[in-house]
Amino acid sequence: MTSTERTERGARHHSATAVIPDGAPSATGTTATATRYPLAGIRLALGWIFLWAFLDKLFGLGRSTPAANAWLDGGSPTAGFLGKAATGPFAGVYHSMAGNAAVDTLFMTALLGIGVALILGIGMRIAAAAGALLTVLMWTAVLPPETNPFMDDHLVYAAVLILLALLGAGTTWGLGRRWAATALVRRNTWLT
Structure with a gap:
């Protein structure tokens, strides 16, 4: 083995065990x-x-919303959860909001917008931020959680939503690339 071959072999070995600097992608192409x-x-x-959640509350499909409580039939999508299930230090705030038409509309708009954006893979930053905010607010409505001192699925959903936006999850099986290429999104990158 020549000295050049030993140097190249040593460089390959060294690069294979090198520490990846902060901020550098660590996944290989295959991974x-x-x-x-x-x-x-x-x-x-x-x-x-x-x-x-939006469809069930809108039509009263009988899963978590009985047909008699459908939003289309005059039911309130927030009355049950905020009016009856809210507990803990913020219960009074949530009880006072329950059944309010503006809160119902905002809640339903958020469910629809977040759901459609995630399914289509567009507006991932807005969907992640809105979804994380909504799930954290729902977490605060039931403090402390029933089965854990502080952690529940709402916080996990919030973290996963943020991670999906950061990793550009809307580009695979979604319209994220096409959405990002539109003139509107190129001018307003916060819409990606």
């Missing part, structure tokens, strides 16, 4: 490609959770 698909699946699943 990054394989990761895109589970992230897209998680994005679609969360999108369906938000969209289903």
Whole structure:
């Protein structure tokens, strides 16, 4: 083995064990490609959770909202949860908001917008921020959580939503690339 070959072999060995600097992508091409698909699946699943909640409350499909309480039939999508299930230090605030038409409209708009954005893979930053805010607010409505001192699925959803936006999960099985290429989004990058 020549000295040049030993130097190249040593450089390859050194680069294989090198520490990856902060901020540098750490996934290899294969890992990054394989990761895109589970992230897209998680994005679609969360999108369906938000969209289903909207549809169930709108039509009273009988899962968490009985037909008699459908929003289209004059029911309130916030009356049950905020009016009856809210507990803890913020219960009074949430009880006072329950059944308010403006709160109902805002809540339903958020569920629909977040669900559609996640399913389509567009507006991921806004969907993640709005979804994280909504789920954290829902977490504060039931403090402390029933089965854990502080952690519940609402906080996990918030973290996952933010992660999906940061990792660009809207580009696989979604319209994220096309959305980002539009003139509107190129002028307003916060819409990606």
